[in-house]
Amino acid sequence: MTSSFWIGTSWKMNNTIAETRSYLTELVAAPLPESMSVFVVPSFTALPAARETIGDAPVHLGAQNMHWDEKGAHTGEISPLMLLECGVEIVELGHSERRTDQAESDADVNAKVRSAIAHDLRPLVCVGDHEEELAAGASAETVIRQVKLALSGIDTSQLSRCLIAYEPVWAIGESGRVASPEHVAAVHGAVRDLLDTHGLAAVPVLYGGSVNAGNAGALAATAGVGGLFVGRSAWTAGGFLEVIAAAEKGLAARNALATA
Numbered sequence: 001m002t003s004s005f006w007i008g009t010s011w012k013m014n015n016t017i018a019e020t021r022s023y024l025t026e027l028v029a030a031p032l033p034e035s036m037s038v039f040v041v042p043s044f045t046a047l048p049a050a051r052e053t054i055g056d057a058p059v060h061l062g063a064q065n066m067h068w069d070e071k072g073a074h075t076g077e078i079s080p081l082m083l084l085e086c087g088v089e090i091v092e093l094g095h096s097e098r099r100t101d102q103a104e105s106d107a108d109v110n111a112k113v114r115s116a117i118a119h120d121l122r123p124l125v126c127v128g129d130h131e132e133e134l135a136a137g138a139s140a141e142t143v144i145r146q147v148k149l150a151l152s153g154i155d156t157s158q159l160s161r162c163l164i165a166y167e168p169v170w171a172i173g174e175s176g177r178v179a180s181p182e183h184v185a186a187v188h189g190a191v192r193d194l195l196d197t198h199g200l201a202a203v204p205v206l207y208g209g210s211v212n213a214g215n216a217g218a219l220a221a222t223a224g225v226g227g228l229f230v231g232r233s234a235w236t237a238g239g240f241l242e243v244i245a246a247a248e249k250g251l252a253a254r255n256a257l258a259t260a
């Protein structure tokens with residue numbers, strides 16, 4: 001089932017096949033909220049085991065990257081056909097760790113988004129500002145530029161299955177600090193305006209970066225936030241379930257306010 005609020009986790013380079021099975025066995029046994037589309041993004045080697053363990057449960061499966069070509073001399077890369085063969089639906093593209101560690105460019109991300117769409121995969125495009133851009137008050141324009149470049153040249157009629165994740169680089173990981181709801185509202189508002197103007201109101205903008213059970217409620221309650229993308233706090237099933245429960249409360253409060 002697909003709901004409009006997305007909540008997911010990328011495990012980055014964590015969890016073996018055995019750990020994946022045990023995590024997902026616990027996750028699918030829990031009552032997951034119908035108001036949310038839950039997704040997990042394990043490592044490549046664990047994808048078949050993840051697919052098998054998820055079975056018919058309402059958990060979407062994603063991969064952490066892919067090459068745009070279907071096959072070829074690209075040592076160490078994974079193709080869209082390989083992901084489809086593993087039963088993957090979502091593909092995460094342009095995470096800041098790949099932009100930094102693998103020098104992934106906006107043009108690379110655009111080629112991957114095009115390929116994902118051509119292969120009926122759901123691209124999850126990650127964008128984010130650096131500390132200097134935050135300090136210069138240029139967060140929103142930096143993120144808007146990345147979104148425009150990632151989606152450049154693609155007909156909007158093909159983009160309805162796309163997901164965008166705003167992940168400030170300064171908010172990610174052990175040394176990161178979560179963005180304030182005010183900052184998130186401002187950046188998400190700017191991205192929402194861009195997407196809505198182009199007829200992409202159905203494309204959700206997720207927030208990621210130091211999300212945990214303590215702040216997920218406030219973030220989910222923030223205008224313009226169409227989902228949460230969680231790292232460390234969701235690397236155990238119990239942790240993820242706590243974040244989901246907190247987000248569910250925040251989302252319910254936001255919906256109650258909207259209908260009051």
Ligand SMILES: O=C(CO)[C@H](O)COP(=O)(O)O
Pocket residue numbers: 008009010011095167171172173174176208209210211229230231232233
């Ligand atoms: O990719 C992320 C979410 O899966 C992101 O990098 C956030 O990581 P976190 O700061 O460990 O939550």
